[in-house]
Each structure stands twice: as C-alpha cells, then as structure tokens.
Amino acid sequence: MSLISLLIVAAALIGIGLYGAFSQQSFVMLMMGLELILNGVMLAAVGFWAMTGAGAPEGQLLTIIVMAVMAIEMAMGFALVVAVYRGKQADMTESLSGFKH
Amino acid sequence: MVETLFALLVVLGMLAVGSYAVAVIDGAAGAVLGRTAHSNVFLLPIYQCASFWLVPANTTEAPDAWAWRLAPVLYLTFAAMGLALVPWSPSFIPVDLTTGIVLWGALEPLATVAIFLHGWSANSHFPLLGAYRYVSLGLSYILVSMFVLIGVSLPAESLQISAVVESQRELWNVIRQPLGLPLFLIVGLGISFWGPLNFADSSDLAEGTSSESSGRAKLLWQFGRAAMLVAFSAIGASAFLGGWLGPVLPGPAWVILKTLFILVLLLVLGRLLPRLSPDRFLTLAWVLLLPLAFVDLVWAGVEALP
Amino acid sequence: MTFVDLTFFVCAAIAIYAGWRVFRTDSMVRASFFLLISFIAVGIIMLLLAAVYLGVALFFMMAVEMMVMALFMMMFMMNPAGLNPMNMVHQEKVAMGIGIAAFVALSGVAVFGDFPSRPVPDGLDPVVSLGKELLGNSMLVFESAGVTLLATMIGVVAMTSHRGRFGEANEGSVPPGLEPGGDPAGKPQENDQKQQGHHHHH
Amino acid sequence: MMGGKPYGRAMAMTADDLRDGLQLDPLSFSVGPFWPVLPPGFSAHVTLHGDVIAEIQVTSIPYPVALPAIFRQALEKPVPIAELELARACYHLRQLSHALWVNGLESASLTVLQRIHALQPGDSLAGLRTWLRRVGFFFSAGAEKGVLGRDQAEKIGGPAARAAGIAQDTRQDDPQYQRLGFQVIYGHGSNCRARWQQWLDEAEQALSLAARAREQAVCTSDCDRVETPRGVMGRGGSPSDATFVLQELLPGLEWSEAIATIASLDLAAVSDYAEEGV
Numbered sequence: 001m002s003l004i005s006l007l008i009v010a011a012a013l014i015g016i017g018l019y020g021a022f023s024q025q026s027f028v029m030l031m032m033g034l035e036l037i038l039n040g041v042m043l044a045a046v047g048f049w050a051m052t053g054a055g056a057p058e059g060q061l062l063t064i065i066v067m068a069v070m071a072i073e074m075a076m077g078f079a080l081v082v083a084v085y086r087g088k089q090a091d092m093t094e095s096l097s098g099f100k101h
Numbered sequence: 102m103v104e105t106l107f108a109l110l111v112v113l114g115m116l117a118v119g120s121y122a123v124a125v126i127d128g129a130a131g132a133v134l135g136r137t138a139h140s141n142v143f144l145l146p147i148y149q150c151a152s153f154w155l156v157p158a159n160t161t162e163a164p165d166a167w168a169w170r171l172a173p174v175l176y177l178t179f180a181a182m183g184l185a186l187v188p189w190s191p192s193f194i195p196v197d198l199t200t201g202i203v204l205w206g207a208l209e210p211l212a213t214v215a216i217f218l219h220g221w222s223a224n225s226h227f228p229l230l231g232a233y234r235y236v237s238l239g240l241s242y243i244l245v246s247m248f249v250l251i252g253v254s255l256p257a258e259s260l261q262i263s264a265v266v267e268s269q270r271e272l273w274n275v276i277r278q279p280l281g282l283p284l285f286l287i288v289g290l291g292i293s294f295w296g297p298l299n300f301a302d303s304s305d306l307a308e309g310t311s312s313e314s315s316g317r318a319k320l321l322w323q324f325g326r327a328a329m330l331v332a333f334s335a336i337g338a339s340a341f342l343g344g345w346l347g348p349v350l351p352g353p354a355w356v357i358l359k360t361l362f363i364l365v366l367l368l369v370l371g372r373l374l375p376r377l378s379p380d381r382f383l384t385l386a387w388v389l390l391l392p393l394a395f396v397d398l399v400w401a402g403v404e405a406l407p
Numbered sequence: 408m409t410f411v412d413l414t415f416f417v418c419a420a421i422a423i424y425a426g427w428r429v430f431r432t433d434s435m436v437r438a439s440f441f442l443l444i445s446f447i448a449v450g451i452i453m454l455l456l457a458a459v460y461l462g463v464a465l466f467f468m469m470a471v472e473m474m475v476m477a478l479f480m481m482m483f484m485m486n487p488a489g490l491n492p493m494n495m496v497h498q499e500k501v502a503m504g505i506g507i508a509a510f511v512a513l514s515g516v517a518v519f520g521d522f523p524s525r526p527v528p529d530g531l532d533p534v535v536s537l538g539k540e541l542l543g544n545s546m547l548v549f550e551s552a553g554v555t556l557l558a559t560m561i562g563v564v565a566m567t568s569h570r571g572r573f574g575e576a577n578e579g580s581v582p583p584g585l586e587p588g589g590d591p592a593g594k595p596q597e598n599d600q601k602q603q604g605h606h607h608h609h
Numbered sequence: 610m611m612g613g614k615p616y617g618r619a620m621a622m623t624a625d626d627l628r629d630g631l632q633l634d635p636l637s638f639s640v641g642p643f644w645p646v647l648p649p650g651f652s653a654h655v656t657l658h659g660d661v662i663a664e665i666q667v668t669s670i671p672y673p674v675a676l677p678a679i680f681r682q683a684l685e686k687p688v689p690i691a692e693l694e695l696a697r698a699c700y701h702l703r704q705l706s707h708a709l710w711v712n713g714l715e716s717a718s719l720t721v722l723q724r725i726h727a728l729q730p731g732d733s734l735a736g737l738r739t740w741l742r743r744v745g746f747f748f749s750a751g752a753e754k755g756v757l758g759r760d761q762a763e764k765i766g767g768p769a770a771r772a773a774g775i776a777q778d779t780r781q782d783d784p785q786y787q788r789l790g791f792q793v794i795y796g797h798g799s800n801c802r803a804r805w806q807q808w809l810d811e812a813e814q815a816l817s818l819a820a821r822a823r824e825q826a827v828c829t830s831d832c833d834r835v836e837t838p839r840g841v842m843g844r845g846g847s848p849s850d851a852t853f854v855l856q857e858l859l860p861g862l863e864w865s866e867a868i869a870t871i872a873s874l875d876l877a878a879v880s881d882y883a884e885e886g887v
Binding site for chain 1: 456
C-alpha cells in the first residue's frame with residue numbers, strides 16, 4: 001500500500017463518479033455520481049494525510065468537511081428532487097429546462 | 102495468534118449461548134405471563150431450531166437472490182461484531198478499538214441496512230412494508246443511540262469502550278446519567294425489533310420482513326435478532342452498568358450477570374407491552390425520546406465539567 | 408505481501424468494482440447499496456491508514472445516507488426489485504471520455520508527481536489529534552460546518568414542505584390563470600405532462 | 610403498461626396522494642383469504658401509499674360465522690339464560706383475545722383463551738381489565754382509529770352499534786331479563802378502544818347475569834328474537850354481512866391501525882347452522 005496505489009484507486013473512483021454524474025439522467029443517480037467523486041477525494045485526502053502530511057490534523061479535518069459537504073449535498077439534492085417532483089412530476093434532468101415552474 | 106483464536110471462540114460462543122439464553126428466557130417469560138404449559142423451556146428452543154432446520158426453503162418470484170440470502174448473514178455478522186467489542190476484563194477485550202463506541206454506533210445503521218435489504222429483496226409486499234416501516238423508524242433510533250453513547254464517552258474522555266468501563270469505577274453511568282440506560286434499551290428493542298417495538302416483523306404484517314422466508318433462512322434471521330439483542334445487552338452492561346467492575350466475582354462473571362439482567366428486563370418488557378402504532382411511536386421518538394437524549398447529553402456534559 | 412497490503416488490494420478492488428456497478432445495475436435500491444459497499448471498502452482502507460475515527464465515521468455516515476437514498480427510491484417508485492431493465496443515460500460517450508480522461512490525468516499526477524514521504528509519527532494518536540484540532544485551532548471551520556448543516560436542515564424542510572408560511576409552497580411559481588380560477592398561462596397540455604411523468608419507465 | 614400489478618408483478622406508477630399531495634408510487638396487492646389475522650374467507654384488494662391505505666376493495670366476504678347452538682335454540686324454545694349468557698361472554702372474550710394477538714400481546718391473548726375454557730357464571734373480569742389497562746392495551750395501535758359513523762354502526766349492529774351509542778338490545782324487552790336487572794351497556798364511543806371495552810363490559814355483564822340467572826333458574830321468554838353476540842337474530846332473519854363498511858372506514862388509516870380496526874369489528878354474517886360439537 002503505497003501513496004501511488006492509493007491515489008490511483010482514488011483517481012479510478014473519481015473517474016467513475018464523473019462518468020456517472022455526466023451520463024445519468026435521473027437526479028438521484030446523478031447524486032450518486034457526485035458522492036462517488038467525493039469518495040475518491042476523501043480517500044486521496046486521507047492518503048496524503050497518512051503518507052505525506054506527517055499526521056497534520058488538518059488532513060483529517062479536510063475529510064470531515066468533505067463528509068459534511070456530502071451530507072449537505074444529499075439533503076439539498078433530495079429537497080430539490082421533492083420540490084421539482086411536486087411541481088412537475090419529474091425526476092429526470094431532461095424534463096427541466098429552467099429553474100422556474 | 103492463540104489470543105485471536107480464543108477471542109474468536111469467545112465471540113462465537115457468546116453468539117450461540119446468548120441466543121439460546123434469549124430463547125429460554127423469552128419462553129420462560131411467555132410461560133409465566135401467558136400461563137401456558139410448555140413441555141420444557143430449556144429444550145423448546147432446540148426443538149424449534151430442529152423444526153426450522155427441516156422445513157424446506159421458500160422462494161418468491163424474482164427475488165434479489167443475493168441480497169435475500171446475504172441479509173440474515175449480514176445482520177448476524179453485525180451482531181457478532183458488536184459482541185466482539187464487549188470488554189470482559191481489563192486484560193481480555195476481543196477488539197479494543199480506540200473508537201469502539203463509534204463503531205458500535207456505526208453497526209446500528211448498518212443493521213438497519215441489513216433489515217431493509219432483507220425486506221426489500223424478497224420482492225413481496227409484506228416484507229417490503231416491514232422494511233419500509235422499519236427504516237422510517239430506524240433513523241430516530243440511530244440518533245437517540247448516538248447522543249446517549251456520546252454521553253457515556255464524555256466522563257471517560259475516550260471513545261474506547263474499555264475506557265468507558267474504567268470511568269465508572271467510582272459511580273456507574275446508570276446513576277450518573279439516569280436517562281441513558283432507558284433510552285439505550287428502547288433503541289435496543291427497536292433495532293432488534295422485539296416486543297412493543299417489533300414493527301418490522303410484526304403480526305399485523307404476517308411477520309413483515311421475514312414473512313416470505315422459511316426454513317434455515319428464517320432460523321438464521323431469528324438467530325441474528327436474538328444475537329443483536331444479546332449484543333445490545335452486553336454493550337449496555339458495559340456502558341452503563343460498569344461492565345467488568347464489581348466485588349468478589351471475577352470480571353467476566355460480572356459482565357455475564359449484568360448482561361443477563363438487561364436481557365431479562367428487555368424480554369419481560371417485550372412480552373408485557375402491546376405494540377404501539379408505528380406512526381405514534383415515530384412521533385414519540387422525535388418529540389420525546391430525541392429531546393430526552395439531548396437532555397441526557399447536556400446532563401453528561403455538565404456532570405463531566407471539572 | 409503483508410496482511411495490510413492484501414487487505415488494501417482486496418478493498419480497493421471492491422471499492423472500484425462496486426463503484427462501477429452503481430451505474431450498471433437495474434435497480435436504484437441496488438445502486439445505492441453498491442455505493443454503500445464502495446464507501447465501506449474505502450472506510451476499511453482508511454482504517455488501514457490509521458485514520459481510525461474517519462474510517463468508522465464513514466461507515467455510519469454512509470450507511471444512513473444510502474439508507475435514506477434507497478428509501479427515497481422506494482417512495483418514488485415502489486417497485487420492489489429491479490424487474491425492468493434500467494438504463495437512463497445521456498451523452499454516454501462524452502461522459503465516458505471525461506471519466507477516462509480524469510482517471511488518466513489524476514493517475515498521471517499520482518505516478519509522476521513528486522510527493523514527500525512523511526508518514527504519521529509513531530506516537531501520534533489520530534483520534535485525539537483530530538479532536539484537539541476540531542475543538543481547538545479549527546473551531547471556526549468546524550462550527551461553520553455545523554451552522555451550515557443547520558441552515559441546510561431548515562432550508563430543506565422549507566423547500567420540501569407542502570405548505571409554506573404564506574400558503575402553498577409552490578404558490579407564485581405557477582403563473583396566474585388567464586381567467587380567474589382558470590388554467591395557468593403557458594401550462595403544458597395534459598398529454599405532455601403525462602408523457603413526462605411516464606418518461607423514466609421506458 | 611404502467612402501474613398496478615400486471616402479471617402479478619408490482620410496477621411503479623405515481624398516483625394522487627391522500628396526505629400532502631406529493632404524488633408517489635402506490636403499492637397494490639391482495640390480502641386474504643388465508644391469513645389468520647383477517648376473518649376467515651375474507652379477501653380484499655388493497656392500494657397503499659407508503660404505510661397508508663388509499664383504497665380497499667373487498668373481493669370476498671368472510672364466511673358466515675357459526676354461533677353456539679344455544680342461540681338458535683333460543684328461537685325455538687325458552688332456554689336457560691345462564692347458558693346463553695355464558696356463551697355470549699365466551700364469544701366476546703374470543704374476539705378480544707384475537708384483538709390482543711393482533712396488537713402484539715400474544716401472552717395476554719393466550720391467557721384470555723385459556724380463561725374461556727374454564728369460564729364460570731359469576732367470574733369477575735376486573736383483574737383482566739386492570740391488567741390490560743396497566744400494560745397500555747387501550748393505547749396500542751389503532752385504539753383511537755376506526756371511528757364508525759352512525760349509519761355504519763347501525764348497519765353492523767350488535768356490540769359495535771351499542772359502543773357507538775345506539776342503545777339497542779333485544780334483551781331489554783324480555784321480562785325475564787328485566788327481572789334480572791338487565792340494563793343496556795352503551796356509549797363508549799365509536800373507535801376501536803370503545804369496542805374493545807364494550808366486549809369486555811358485555812362479557813362481564815353476561816357473566817354476572819348468568820350467575821343471577823343460574824341462582825333463580827330463569828329462562829328466556831321471548832322466542833321471536835334473540836340478541837346474539839353479533840346482533841339481533843329473529844325469525845325475520847339473522848345479522849348479515851357488513852364487510853363493505855371497511856371500504857369506507859379504512860382509507861386514510863395506517864396499515865397497523867387498519868388491521869386493528871378489522872380486528873375490533875365483527876362483520877361476518879351469522880350462519881344458518883350452529884357451531885358443531887358444543
């Protein structure tokens with residue numbers, strides 16, 4: 001387990017996440033893509049903290065912040081889905097052409 | 102290596118003996134309260150196991166076969182992981198993680214996932230309803246349990262379960278934080294869906310998530326439920342009743358006694374109380390239990406001030 | 408190869424495979440649990456890296472998140488299992504290109520980048536140091552995250568609620584009727600709307 | 610094809626929601642007739658929104674219930690009131706035991722079933738009542754739900770109607786019952802809790818009537834009509850099926866409340882044949 005192998009795994013996760021975020025039509029699947037990207041980011045952050053950061057606590061802090069961001073992203077994402085669904089009965093990105101009803 | 106093997110054996114033994122104890126105590130409570138004359142409460146669980154073992158397995162149309170077979174195994178595994186966290190004495194702790202309390206806190210949502218998966222994957226309406234219903238309640242259990250567990254780790258100034266036990270040398274947490282244990286036990290009944298909080302596998306859903314499983318799969322599921330209840334009791338005994346601490350007897354004996362005490366309490370309560378409506382319990386959980394968990398946390402914080 | 412290395416490679420393989428399966432399965436519930444598996448594998452790698460708190464925190468954070476995600480899927484389509492093929496994608500080739508490009512670029516950085524080797528010192532207790540940092544130097548960051556989460560909670564409830572403080576939540580977002588009580592101006596035909604509603608079941 | 614259950618498979622499709630207008634996917638399925646929680650023979654087609662019943666269609670009404678032979682005999686000749694009332698108490702307690710089982714009180718349910726076998730005129734049910742109150746049975750799932758309208762209560766008849774405040778009981782017209790000091794018990798309310806209490810009260814009243822009737826060896830005097838535990842049965846006819854009330858009563862209730870409501874109502878018609886082997 002070296003930093004290089006860790007970062008390659010993280011890069012793979014980010015790549016797959018990007019593919020998902022760009023290709024999926026459903027809002028929820030799109031969010032899953034974003035989460036996967038953040039998963040890779042967290043892995044890279046912890047990898048850097050453990051291998052090059054000499055245990056600086058800010059490295060762990062960054063991961064905690066990413067987790068908070070994920071929670072916020074999820075909550076906001078679902079709120080948007082519900083709000084859009086209420087108004088338009090749509091859970092696909094194509095059915096929205098603007099932010100207004 | 103020898104130590105690891107021994108720890109593994111202890112956890113496996115605890116799974117088997119604990120689940121058997123649950124069945125015996127529950128049968129005895131039922132016999133006392135229901136005034137039914139069972140032939141022998143000690144043999145009955147063995148007969149029941151044998152009959153489950155011999156019943157052919159059921160299947161539904163197009164289940165998610167992997168998830169359906171895996172969910173009981175996962176649930177049992179989480180119970181076993183919980184049991185592995187229980188400290189038996191200062192020198193014998195199967196898994197002494199510095200974040201043991203957090204790992205236990207993580208096992209609860211993971212168990213929720215397993216319960217949901219068990220109900221969802223059967224591809225049938227009653228299991229699905231049980232799973233759906235359980236998840237809507239599960240989130241409130243997890244929050245309550247989190248706050249209560251943070252409460253016990255405050256005086257210990259550590260997230261390690263052995264440190265939490267050690268911090269109770271002068272005063273047990275059950276007295277220091279009187280709200281903690283009752284709240285934790287309610288969560289325990291909820292997560293192993295026992296008695297009044299049996300919403301996932303209740304009689305009004307024809308046994309809910311397990312209504313489509315039979316035979317060995319069902320046996321495994323019931324085994325997991327009992328093991329989860331034992332794990333809850335053992336963690337509760339460590340976090341609130343001082344774990345291995347106690348006079349005269351050796352540490353492990355105290356752990357067993359305290360665990361049994363909580364088990365009997367939970368099982369008798371389970372037999373005594375009727376099931377609330379899930380809707381009403383959901384309100385109760387968010388409006389009463391969660392604020393009480395906050396109060397417990399503030400109480401613990403004020404109490405832990407130097 | 409040590410035990411740690413072996414665990415790492417197994418977990419890395421699981422994380423990547425499960426991450427890939429997320430977008431290749433026929434049921435959204437299954438997809439969210441594949442994502443959970445990917446997160447758990449990454450959490451175990453974090454435990455191997457001695458980030459004891461972060462790894463375990465990832466377990467419970469993601470278990471709850473993915474559970475909620477699966478529950479939402481159930482609410483919107485109570486299809487108990489993925490019986491219908493599900494492949495709802497657009498611009499797939501472009502997306503795949505972007506994914507591969509990002510992977511190649513980031514791996515290039517990993518392979519050719521020059522990173523110092525400063526591992527975690529032996530005596531360091533990562534949990535304690537994280538706690539001291541959170542409630543010490545970085546208190547402001549931590550508290551801002553907390554306040555942001557609170558604001559999110561309030562905002563989200565306001566957004567999803569049926570009734571707002573001044574009536575229906577979506578009031579004002581619908582154009583007024585052409586005549587009193589009539590259909591709003593610019594409302595799509597009934598047929599169109601049905602079509603949109605059905606869209607995702609194709 | 611969208612929605613519903615084509616070829617037995619549940620399919621996703623949104624439908625109007627009862628609660629807050631967020632249109633989500635309903636779940637449609639059939640329940641019964643082989644489910645011990647429901648009355649025997651009853652089956653229905655149910656549509657749920659989450660845990661809430663949106664629609665229920667009765668597809669098969671329950672089998673007529675066979676009452677103990679004594680109730681049919683009462684239409685032919687005067688029968689001892691003691692025996693009649695004991696049978697009534699047993700019937701009500703059996704209903705109550707089923708309701709207890711449905712609400713997760715298996716031990717209590719078994720206790721009640723065992724009491725039925727050894728029930729004697731003059732037994733007191735005060736202990737049972739206190740116990741049920743202490744463990745909170747009267748606050749368990751569905752206690753405040755399943756509220757009957759007056760029309761519905763009249764259609765169902767029997768204890769459910771009396772609980773809803775309709776003071777109708779043929780026994781009050783019988784001079785022999787009047788001699789025993791019979792008074793109609795009514796008016797607990799029209800929800801499930803009221804009906805559970807009505808069963809308990811009527812069972813207790815029946816036991817005390819039976820004790821007095823046995824002392825004085827009283828027989829019924831009215832052979833035209835008899836008050837069965839299910840409602841009035843006379844030469845004109847017997848209580849008929851009222852299952853269709855459920856179609857109006859259950860929508861909007863949560864599943865567990867709906868099941869408790871079904872368990873609190875005795876809706877099956879009375880069979881022309883008496884219970885065998887009694």
